[in-house]
Amino acid sequence: xxxxxxxxxxxxxxxxxxxxxxxxxxxxxxxxxxxxxxxxxxxxxxxxxxxxxxxxxxxxxxxxxxxxxxxxxxxxxxxxxxxxxxxxxxxxxxxxxxxxxxxxxxxxxxxxxxxxxxxxxxxxxxxxxxxxxxxxxxxxxxxxxxxxxxxxxxxxxxxxxxxxxxxxxxxxxxxxxxxxxxxxxxxxxxxxxxxxxxxxxxxxxxxxxxxxxxxxxxxxxxxxxxxxxxxxxxxxxxxxxxxxxxxxxxxxxxxxxxxxxxxxxxxxxxxxxxxxxxxxxxxx
Amino acid sequence: xxxxxxxxxxxxxxxxxxxxxxxxxxxxxxxxxxxxxxxxxxxxxxxxxxxxxxxxxxxxxxxxxxxxxxxxxxxxxxxxxxxxxxxxxxxxxxxxxxxxxxxxxxxxxxxxxxxxxxxxxxxxxxxxxxxxxxxxxxxxxxxxxxxxxxxxxxxxxxxxxxxxxxxxxxxxxxxxxxxxxxxxxxxxxxxxxxxxxxxxxxxxxxxxxxxxxxxxxxxxxxxxxxxxxxxxxxxxxxxxxxxxxxxxxxxxxxxxxxxxxxxxxxxxxxxxxxxxxxxxxxxx
Numbered sequence: 001x002x003x004x005x006x007x008x009x010x011x012x013x014x015x016x017x018x019x020x021x022x023x024x025x026x027x028x029x030x031x032x033x034x035x036x037x038x039x040x041x042x043x044x045x046x047x048x049x050x051x052x053x054x055x056x057x058x059x060x061x062x063x064x065x066x067x068x069x070x071x072x073x074x075x076x077x078x079x080x081x082x083x084x085x086x087x088x089x090x091x092x093x094x095x096x097x098x099x100x101x102x103x104x105x106x107x108x109x110x111x112x113x114x115x116x117x118x119x120x121x122x123x124x125x126x127x128x129x130x131x132x133x134x135x136x137x138x139x140x141x142x143x144x145x146x147x148x149x150x151x152x153x154x155x156x157x158x159x160x161x162x163x164x165x166x167x168x169x170x171x172x173x174x175x176x177x178x179x180x181x182x183x184x185x186x187x188x189x190x191x192x193x194x195x196x197x198x199x200x201x202x203x204x205x206x207x208x209x210x211x212x213x214x215x216x217x218x219x220x221x222x223x224x225x226x227x228x229x230x231x232x233x234x235x236x237x238x239x240x241x242x243x244x245x246x247x248x249x250x251x252x253x254x255x256x257x258x259x260x261x262x263x264x265x266x267x268x269x270x271x272x273x274x275x276x277x278x279x280x281x282x283x284x
Numbered sequence: 285x286x287x288x289x290x291x292x293x294x295x296x297x298x299x300x301x302x303x304x305x306x307x308x309x310x311x312x313x314x315x316x317x318x319x320x321x322x323x324x325x326x327x328x329x330x331x332x333x334x335x336x337x338x339x340x341x342x343x344x345x346x347x348x349x350x351x352x353x354x355x356x357x358x359x360x361x362x363x364x365x366x367x368x369x370x371x372x373x374x375x376x377x378x379x380x381x382x383x384x385x386x387x388x389x390x391x392x393x394x395x396x397x398x399x400x401x402x403x404x405x406x407x408x409x410x411x412x413x414x415x416x417x418x419x420x421x422x423x424x425x426x427x428x429x430x431x432x433x434x435x436x437x438x439x440x441x442x443x444x445x446x447x448x449x450x451x452x453x454x455x456x457x458x459x460x461x462x463x464x465x466x467x468x469x470x471x472x473x474x475x476x477x478x479x480x481x482x483x484x485x486x487x488x489x490x491x492x493x494x495x496x497x498x499x500x501x502x503x504x505x506x507x508x509x510x511x512x513x514x515x516x517x518x519x520x521x522x523x524x525x526x527x528x529x530x531x532x533x534x535x536x537x538x539x540x541x542x543x544x545x546x547x548x549x550x551x552x553x554x555x556x557x558x559x560x561x562x563x564x565x566x567x568x
Contacts, residue, residue: 103479107449107497110418134394134418162329165391170454170482173474187467187567190457194330195387198454198482213391281565283471 005092005120013068013092013118014126014141020063021114024056024098025132028114032105032133052105056098056114064094071118074224086224088252090121095251097225100129101201103171110134115203117228117251124251127229127236129203138207140236146210155239155260156212161267164215164260165195167205169222176284178221183283184275185218192271206230209258210237216268220244220255227254234258240265244272289376289404297352297376297402298410298425304347305398308340309416312383312398316417321390326364330458332386337361340382340398348378360509370508372536374405379512379535384413385485387455394418399487401512401535408535411516413487422491424520430494439523439544440496445551448499448544450477451489453506462505464567465560469502472559473552490514490542494521500552504528504539511538518542524549528556 005013031052057075064071074086075096094116099105101112110133118126129138138153140146146153158164166189172182190196197214199205202222208214210233219227228251231241240262242248244255246269257272259265315321315336323332341361348355358370359380378400383389385396394417402410409426422437424430430437442448450473457466474480481498483489486506492498494517503511512535515525524546526532528539530553541556543549 103449108495109481109492109497165387165393168454170452170470170474170480171477173471173480174477176475179471179475183467183471186454186470187457187463190454191460191463191567193455193458195484196454196457196482197393197484198480200479200481208393211392213393 005125010125010141014139016067017064017094017116017118017126017128018139020060021116021128021130022137023063024059024114025130027056027059028052028099029132032108032112053098053102057096060094060096060098060114060116068092086252088119088122088224092118092120094118095225095228097203100203100226104200109200111199111201111204113201113204115225115229117225117232119228119251124228124232127232129207129229129233131204136207138210138233140233142232142236144236146233146237148207148211153211153237155210155234155237156215157261158215159261159263161189161192161216161264161271162194164193164264165197166190166193166268167197167199167208167214167217169200169202169219170198171200172219172221175221180283181220181275184278185272188271188275189218189268202226203230206234206258209239209260210234212260216257216259216264218244218257218268218272222254224251224254227251227256231256231258244269289409294409294425298423300351301348301378301400301402301410302412302423304344305400305412305414306421308343308398309414311336311340311343312416316389316392316396323386323390330387330455332390333361333364334383334386334390336389337383337386341380344378344380344382344398344400352376358508360507363507370536372403372406376402376404378402379509381487381509381513384487384510388484392417393484395483395485395488397485397488399509399513401509401516403512403535408512408516411513413491413513413517415488420491422494422517424517426516426520428520430517430521432491432495437495437521439493439518439521440499441544442499443545443547445476445500445548445555446478448477448548449479449481450474450552451481451483451492451498451501453484453486453503454482455484456503456505459505460568467567468559468562469556472555473502476555486510487514490518493523493542493544494518496544500541500543500548502528502541502552502556506538508535508538511535511540515542526553528553
């Protein structure tokens, strides 16, 4: 069942979510300062989660459901506990990562954030990403542009890979199942870019493309909550977000190419295709 | 002729250079905060310089030579037009990078800094690395520990590669000579590390290890001024700085492995040796 959402309702979703995210700032900062404490291992030894992850997600979930009982939640911690594959319906659905960049959080590297996205009728319409250690609050809702601490942000005008500073999640090379793909794609992209960075937070990296600090980003095998909020912020900042193949971006299977301009996105997609042609050797 | 430097003289070098570096903070921020920072291309499309690099280097050089007329300077911008590679003598020699991470600086990515190192009798004895964009001033002089904004810092206790957050300059893959080496070494390190990052600033990366935020770093083909300041800070924080082969670090040919511990350095060196054995494929 599809229902149109009014402009004022959209604004209400945005305002309430923004307040809740800001409310979590002190808690996140408290955990950040404590550093390297109270963590346990989940899934793999390097995928760390902290008590703060759970606390922040609880605050957001409870606040949003109290304000909008009709809405649903897809959250990182909730998914870890329920072991249930999340499904996106037409209902307003909050897609939450209480701390994106948990490894950075634990190491006191200031690239970690609270990320909240909202999808309605399966379309992303609100994105809020808050990095308290760096005092950065990125926000956007559909049709109203993107902002950093209340100031408008816009992507760069870079159209070719040679001019671009790109970002790539080189940590993914750790995972044997996707290692070869990532080594080859990184090789192709970094061989052509003016610079290549890896900050360790997908949500924030999308924001750095939105601000024009970086120009392109490619990542696969992440979760909806890693990408949802950043994707709407980037598109509201004038950027392009598409599936790695060049087709329409699907937040529930968020393999993506994100770029400042459509031309640059095409450039990146071509390089990824070239990487896929390297078959004579496999990096195990 | 060997210089004998007393403790008191060393402290004077430290206090004077610290004050000069701080004094460059406002100028650094002026360029960083400018909506658009103009730059020139130096040796290659990814090698940038701004007017601020030149002004900051002039301020530091003039100030240091005025106070210490007996000392020498090896500075990035002064060397930019030099016909011969710099030579390190026994004389007190300031090794200066006015802006390390210029590509980040022009894009307002807050991983850029002023870096000053001092070598006497060819030994590094003093390091100051200042990142005004993040309000971080790292400093150290031989035998007196390392500090961040006046507070003592210490490396992490990471001893195993599978516990380590590793840093690597993936931007170097753009240089065709060295490309194959860099892709393979990254592949080996990232396959084993708990996480891998690339911030685009060597001096700061050494400081992040010194502060325990990251645990290991390997880089080659950089210049003395990229590493000199950070190497002293890392050592004074309890870290290790070696030549890539495991031999003694040579600041004038600063191919290095930098880590939080001796054990971790050995692991990184072994992985690099493993990477260098891969002959089934060449990344051109």
